[in-house]
Amino acid sequence: MDLNALADFALVANNGGLGKASRVSGRSKATLSRHIAELEEQLGVRLVERSARGLKLTEAGDMLMARTEGSITEVLDAMTAVREGLSAPRGHLRVAxxxxxxxxxxxxxxxxxxxxxxxxxxxxxxxxxxxxxxxxxxxxxxxxxxxxxxxxxxxCFARDRQVVVAAASIPMPKPGAVRPVPGIVFAGTQATNWNLDDGRLVLEPIPRLKLSSFLMIRDAAIAGGGAALLPQSMVWNQLASGQLVQWGTISGAEVAxxxxxxxxxxxxxxxxxxxxxxxxxxxxxxxxxxx
The missing domain is CATH 3.40.190.10 (Periplasmic binding protein-like II)
Incomplete structure (x- = not known):
């Protein structure tokens, strides 16, 4: 059933005719009349009697008004509240x-x-x-x-890079063949070589520490535990302060x-x-x- 047609029927019935309903609502009499006719067609019964003196509800029309007058108002009020309520950002936002x-x-x-x-x-x-x-x-x-x-x-709102860092006390290997270095690696992962800056320097991390948290790995690197592969975003402050030195960026490992x-x-x-x-x-x- 067309809720708009039902609402227009209630509007006309409550105002005693098309003319007053049109003036109150600002909707044309033709639209109101058409909606009532469509509602009658859907229900298969006549809801109003049309005469020169105006409109009069039939028995079916009286029954429909008695059963829906309160509920239709509540439904329309609810629709308005939802429409207005959701037009502005509000409510509970759940983020993973x-x-x-x-x-x-x-x-x-x-x-x-x-x-x-x-x-x-x-x-x-x-x-x-x-x-x-x-x-x-x-x-x-x-x-x-x-x-x-x-x-x-x-x-995509941000990008990051994977960088190899170490404390200044640990000498950075010179470019050349694969260079073994004391490494701090993520626990549970297979150690692989770190290819820096498109092959300028290739490091083979020899695990000295295996830790299950990037924050632990960062702190261990600051303490001089070895070289570590970390997101640049979480070590920029330590790089700026000199606690860590960046040895290079992992090639082709951008994080989005x-x-x-x-x-x-x-x-x-x-x-x-x-x-x-x-x-x-x-x-x-x-x-x-x-x-």
Whole structure:
């Protein structure tokens, strides 16, 4: 049933005719009359009697008004509230984000976002697994180098590079053949050579420390435990202060961070606001010097 037609029928019935209903609503009498006729056609009964003196509800029309007058008003009020309520960013936003990015940045991002949009509450879940946005009821996911997924859309908001760093006390090998170096590596991964700056220097990390957290690896490198392969964004401060020295950049290992959401036709304003917020936060599409 056409809800607009039902609403127009109630409007005409409550105002006692097409003329007054038209003046009250600003809608043409022709439109109101057509909607009533369409409603009658759908129901298969006459709802009003048309005469020179105006419109009079039939028994069926009286019955319909008695059964729907309150509910139709509530439905229309609810539709208006939803339309107006969702036109501005508000509500609860649930975000899934990688653990490292969450630890380094999402605290300040979440606080700043809520300051910019005070009618939004935000929940950030730090997980490295690939969550199902629909099944697990996430509005947004931040992912590193995501695979193509026809169910999701989004934007790349920042990029990062993988760099090899070490404390200044550890001498940097000279370019040449593969150079073995004391390495701090991620636990549970197979150690591979580090090809720096398109082959200018190739390092063979000899694991001295195996750690399960990038933050631990960074701290161990600062303490002189060996050379480490880390995202540039998490060591820029230590590089600037001289705690660490950058030996080179891993060739062909750029990291792209995307903010993704489901590809539904109508995207919620809170989701659009968060996507735009993330892109504006990193205007040069670089994670370096951000936090």
């Amino acid at each position: 984000a990688p653990a490292l990015f969450s630890q380094l940045s999402m605290g300040s991002i979440a606080a700043d976002f809520c300051t910019a949009y005070p009618e939004i509450t935000i929940e950030v879940v730090a997980e490295d697994r690939t969550v199902d946005l629909v099944e697990e009821q996430f509005d947004v996911a931040i992912r590193v180098n995501p695979r193509a997924d026809s169910r999701l859309v989004g934007r 961070l995307w903010v993704l959401h489901t590809s539904r036709r109508l995207t919620a304003p809170k989701v659009r606001a968060f996507v735009e917020f993330m892109c504006l936060r990193y205007p040069d599409v670089s994670l370096v010097l951000k936090g």
